[in-house]
Amino acid sequence: MQAKNKIPVIDVAKCIDCEKCITVCPTNAICKNSSFSCSKCIKYCLTMKVPCNPDHYVFCYEQCDACGLCVSACLVDAIRWFEIKKYMKKHFDQVAQNWDKNQIHVKRTEAIAASFLQKTKLFKGMKALEFGAGTGLLSFALKDHFADITLMDSSAEMIKITEEKIKSAEATTLHPLLFDMEKEDYIAKTFDVIFSQMVMHHVDDIEKMIAKFGKLLDRGGILAIADLYKEDGSFHEMEFHGHLGFDPEQLGETLKKNGFININHEQCFEIERLSEDSKLKKFPVFLMTAENRD
Numbered sequence: 001m002q003a004k005n006k007i008p009v010i011d012v013a014k015c016i017d018c019e020k021c022i023t024v025c026p027t028n029a030i031c032k033n034s035s036f037s038c039s040k041c042i043k044y045c046l047t048m049k050v051p052c053n054p055d056h057y058v059f060c061y062e063q064c065d066a067c068g069l070c071v072s073a074c075l076v077d078a079i080r081w082f083e084i085k086k087y088m089k090k091h092f093d094q095v096a097q098n099w100d101k102n103q104i105h106v107k108r109t110e111a112i113a114a115s116f117l118q119k120t121k122l123f124k125g126m127k128a129l130e131f132g133a134g135t136g137l138l139s140f141a142l143k144d145h146f147a148d149i150t151l152m153d154s155s156a157e158m159i160k161i162t163e164e165k166i167k168s169a170e171a172t173t174l175h176p177l178l179f180d181m182e183k184e185d186y187i188a189k190t191f192d193v194i195f196s197q198m199v200m201h202h203v204d205d206i207e208k209m210i211a212k213f214g215k216l217l218d219r220g221g222i223l224a225i226a227d228l229y230k231e232d233g234s235f236h237e238m239e240f241h242g243h244l245g246f247d248p249e250q251l252g253e254t255l256k257k258n259g260f261i262n263i264n265h266e267q268c269f270e271i272e273r274l275s276e277d278s279k280l281k282k283f284p285v286f287l288m289t290a291e292n293r294d
């Protein structure tokens with residue numbers, strides 16, 4: 001289960017319409033679409049005076065395998081790489097300040113925490129790692145059940161907010177850590193429990209991350225992952241190229257392959273949103289728990 005970390009994007013202003021990119025693309029991921037209109041302007045423009053330029057080249061990112069042939073074939077540098085990770089990091093930095101004001105984030109955390117506590121046997125003195133802690137919502141909800149929690153996140157702004165919250169709550173058992181687990185291996189200590197909510201769909205290589213969790217957990221340690229069931233791509237109201245949710249059975253198989261046992265999952269929450277055409281869309285969330293065998 002691997003997501004792309006970069007995609008080609010086109011600067012239509014530079015394009016001289018030579019069609020070389022279309023010719024070289026081995027997966028037919030580029031096409032010239034004269035009827036394409038994303039309609040985003042309808043949502044944002046009050047005057048409706050935005051000129052639409054439908055006669056442009058579009059990428060079908062599901063078909064694109066990021067081989068880069070179109071980038072090197074374009075003689076006028078109209079195609080460049082778009083680094084998804086850098087973009088997402090910036091995005092999380094931007095939303096950190098208002099993250100806790102979103103009631104869905106709060107309610108989701110309460111439901112995941114309740115389900116986790118009901119399913120998991122915890123003992124006094126346990127130390128935990130929250131992977132992708134954001135502003136620490138879940139760690140705050142679980143803090144009284146652990147002796148020590150490390151709140152890891154790769155967004156500096158998320159960590160800044162977490163530090164402020166910890167200081168004002170005098171929560172001395174919570175320890176924020178600015179760290180990118182995809183880029184580096186964390187080796188400073190091991191844990192009894194690793195938990196994570198709504199992060200795995202942002203991780204490129206799921207199997208590699210699960211193997212990293214296995215190394216960080218002590219024998220018999222617990223892994224708890226909460227994330228979306230498979231969705232149609234409408235969950236992120238922005239350009240998104242991570243995983244469109246997960247099939248828990250398939251995720252369970254990956255855990256099994258990496259030395260986890262007693263794998264269980266259940267639905268623990270449902271995110272409700274109004275779509276652009278005012279229809280109510282539901283995005284169920286699962287909680288998967290497993291035990292590290294080794």
Ligand SMILES: C[S@@+](CC[C@H](N)C(=O)[O-])C[C@H]1O[C@@H](n2cnc3c(N)ncnc32)[C@H](O)[C@@H]1O
Nearest residue numbers: 092132133134153154155180181182197198199
């Ligand atoms: C959708 S937010 C969820 C935040 C929090 N878990 C919550 O539910 O409120 C995903 C978080 O994962 C973090 N993240 C994504 N990839 C990461 C990585 N490789 N290492 C550490 N944190 C990561 C992001 O910075 C972001 O704060």
Ligand code: SF4
Nearest residue numbers: 015016018019021074
């Ligand atoms: S190769 Fe470059 S200039 Fe030619 S059609 Fe593609 S993007 Fe445009």
Ligand code: SF4
Nearest residue numbers: 025064065067068070
């Ligand atoms: S990166 Fe490769 S697969 Fe993707 S659009 Fe370009 S040529 Fe096609």
